[in-house]
Structure formats: structure tokens, C-alpha cells
Amino acid sequence: MPQFLKFLRYFFLGRAQRVFGAQTLTGLLLLGFGASVWTSLRTDICDQEIYLVKESDFCVWNPPIWVSDRFIAEALELRAPEARTEELNSLDPNLVDNLLIAFESHPWVERVESIEVGFPARVDVKLKYKEPVAVIDPTPSVAIDLSDSTAAVFNDDEESGQNGQNKETGDARFGEKYVVDANGYRLPDEYFRKNPSAYRDFPIVLGIRSTPVSGFGQCGDPLVVEAAAFASFLTERNVFEKLEINRIVVAKRKGETKGVYWLKTVGGVAVYWGRFDAEPETENASSEKTTDERVEALAVQEAKARKLFQLAEKYSSLDGVPPEAFAELNLAFEENDGNEPSAQ
Numbered sequence: 001m002p003q004f005l006k007f008l009r010y011f012f013l014g015r016a017q018r019v020f021g022a023q024t025l026t027g028l029l030l031l032g033f034g035a036s037v038w039t040s041l042r043t044d045i046c047d048q049e050i051y052l053v054k055e056s057d058f059c060v061w062n063p064p065i066w067v068s069d070r071f072i073a074e075a076l077e078l079r080a081p082e083a084r085t086e087e088l089n090s091l092d093p094n095l096v097d098n099l100l101i102a103f104e105s106h107p108w109v110e111r112v113e114s115i116e117v118g119f120p121a122r123v124d125v126k127l128k129y130k131e132p133v134a135v136i137d138p139t140p141s142v143a144i145d146l147s148d149s150t151a152a153v154f155n156d157d158e159e160s161g162q163n164g165q166n167k168e169t170g171d172a173r174f175g176e177k178y179v180v181d182a183n184g185y186r187l188p189d190e191y192f193r194k195n196p197s198a199y200r201d202f203p204i205v206l207g208i209r210s211t212p213v214s215g216f217g218q219c220g221d222p223l224v225v226e227a228a229a230f231a232s233f234l235t236e237r238n239v240f241e242k243l244e245i246n247r248i249v250v251a252k253r254k255g256e257t258k259g260v261y262w263l264k265t266v267g268g269v270a271v272y273w274g275r276f277d278a279e280p281e282t283e284n285a286s287s288e289k290t291t292d293e294r295v296e297a298l299a300v301q302e303a304k305a306r307k308l309f310q311l312a313e314k315y316s317s318l319d320g321v322p323p324e325a326f327a328e329l330n331l332a333f334e335e336n337d338g339n340e341p342s343a344q
Contacts, residue, residue: 050120053088053095060125066191066198067108067129078105090121103127107188107216130181134205134231134248135192136224137177178212182232184225186216203231203240207250207259222257223250230261230276237305239263243312244319245271260332263308267319273304274332304331 058072068074077084083098092098096115103112103125113126177199179187192198205227212219219225227250239245244266250259261273278297289297308318311328315321321329 051090053121057121058123075102075106078102090117132179132202133182135199135202136205136208138208138211180228184228186212186219203248205248223259265318269318272330
């Protein structure tokens with residue numbers, strides 16, 4: 001038997017050395033030994049406390065004030081079902097992918113910019129958040145239809161309270177107000193319900209008839225998407241901040257998805273904007289217009305915004321426009337809307 005073992009040793013080692021060289025063979029043997037040792041010790045090493053990731057080990061950069069204090073816990077609950085049954089471990093090769101799914105699924109997250117895992121256990125997360133641009137207040141008293149009348153567009157003050165706010169949040173007479181981003185995405189409103197004055201940081205959109213389904217996400221009403229894009233357009237041009245405008249009212253004809261818009265200042269002056277036909281192409285929805293058509297439509301809206309600032313400069317403010325000059329508050333006189341807007 002010893003002779004036979006010597007023969008095998010000579011045959012295999014000698015042959016391997018001739019083919020791979022002595023150093024390569026040694027490396028392979030060490031690699032195999034290392035793999036064997038790692039397999040036997042892997043569980044014990046990975047389960048050490050320093051590699052386990054707890055909620056307190058996350059560093060999420062620059063969350064806005066309206067994001068919940070439970071944001072990380074909420075995101076971790078959105079992991080894939082099979083991942084939620086396991087402890088988070090910084091040595092897990094699937095950790096980043098699982099966290100990517102979790103944070104991308106959170107209703108406040110626009111996109112995940114980076115996730116970096118450090119040792120001992122630490123996870124740095126950088127995100128782009130969705131940003132509120134408007135509050136949709138579905139008050140029936142201003143949800144009018146142009147085929148009926150345009151005279152009562154602004155009869156919201158007595159019915160819904162100061163600045164278009166519902167007198168009581170969630171009042172069944174009016175439906176529930178909600179916050180949307182520039183894409184018309186309904187955002188979580190826990191912060192706003194706890195701090196009702198925060199609603200006033202954003203323009204109020206009146207005239208929307210529909211109320212969204214429960215939960216967060218796209219509201220399902222094209223008019224909400226259009227109104228949100230309009231509010232975003234005005235915000236980017238500092239219209240609300242510099243011209244003391246705090247409300248947008250939208251109305252539409254029966255059977256149409258497109259609306260026409262009025263703006264109302266804090267002092268009560270109404271400006272007829274007309275159509276907003278410059279919805280941008282987004283990641284979630286493609287515009288039906290060609291590039292040239294989108295550029296032309298945007299140019300029309302830019303011209304209206306410039307005229308608005310010119311009026312404010314001419315009369316010191318929009319609230320300073322005298323009654324005899326109310327015709328100048330019609331920014332869409334060239335549009336064939338088929339109606340005569342009431343400026344006051």
C-alpha cells in the first residue's frame with residue numbers, strides 16, 4: 001500500500017508540476033485550503049456584531065423636514081419579502097441591491113443617487129427626494145364647469161376659510177386636501193397634518209373635482225398632473241414668492257381633460273392665465289408634442305409670466321391694478337377659449 005500511495009503522489013504531483021509549475025500548484029493548494037477554511041468559518045464571522053447593520057447604522061443625507069422620523073424604518077419595510085426575513089449584514093453581497101429596492105420604493109424618494117456600505121457596519125445613503133409644489137383642495141364650491149358659468153370662480157373664501165384652506169382638515173363637505181409633486185404624484189402628508197400651517201408654504205389649487213384613491217402615487221386625474229406642472233412652472237419663476245399669489249383655480253368644460261387657469265393674489269385680485277399647454281416630458285410620461293412644439297408652447301407660457309411681472313412693476317403690485325385696467329389681467333386674450341373671464 002505505501003508503494004501505491006507513493007506512486008499516486010509521484011504521478012499527480014509530478015504531472016501537475018510539469019504542467020502548471022511548482023508555484024502555481026502551491027497557490028492552488030493554498031487557495032483551496034483557504035476556501036475550505038472560509039466555508040467552515042463564514043457563518044461565525046458574518047454573525048459577529050460588528051458586521052450586523054442596525055437602523056442606527058444608517059446615515060441618510062439631508063432629508064427634508066417633511067420626511068418622517070421613521071423614514072429609514074419605513075424604507076426597510078419595503079424590501080423584497082425574502083429579504084425582510086434576514087438581518088442586515090454588511091458582508092452580504094446582496095445588501096446594496098436589497099436596499100436599492102427598498103429606498104426606491106419609498107413614496108418620498110425620486111431616485112437613489114448612491115448607497116455605500118462601510119466597515120464596521122455603516123450605510124451611507126444619498127437620495128433625491130420628491131418635492132411638494134402644490135396643495136390640491138377639492139372644494140366643490142369652486143369646482144365649476146365652463147359650460148355652465150365662469151362668474152363664481154372665486155367664491156371659495158366663505159366656504160373654505162382663509163387662503164382657500166379647509167376650515168377643518170378632512171372635512172367631509174370638501175374632501176381631503178393633499179400635497180403633490182411636479183408630476184402630480186400624491187405625497188405622504190403626515191408632516192402637514194401635524195403642522196397645518198405648512199400647507200400655506202405652497203400654492204393652493206382649487207377647482208379639482210376628483211379625489212385620489214387611498215395611498216400615495218399618481219392620482220389618476222390628468223387635470224391634477226397638468227395643475228401640478230403649472231404650479232411647478234410658476235414656482236421655478238418665483239411667481240408665488242415675488243407677486244404674492246397664493247391660489248390657482250382651474251376649470252374645464254365637460255368631456256375635456258385640459259383646463260384653463262386663474263391666479264389669485266393674497267389681496268384678492270384675479271388674473272386670467274388661460275391654458276397651460278407646456279407640460280414637460282418626464283421619466284414617467286412622454287409628451288405627445290414634438291420637440292419644436294414643446295419649445296413653442298413653453299415660449300408662450302414664458303411670455304405670460306413676463307407680462308405678469310411687467311404688470312406688477314407697472315402698478316407697484318398686482319393688487320394695485322385699478323378697476324379700469326382689469327382687462328390687462330387677461331393674459332390669454334389671444335387664446336380662443338370660448339369664454340369671457342371674470343377678473344374680479
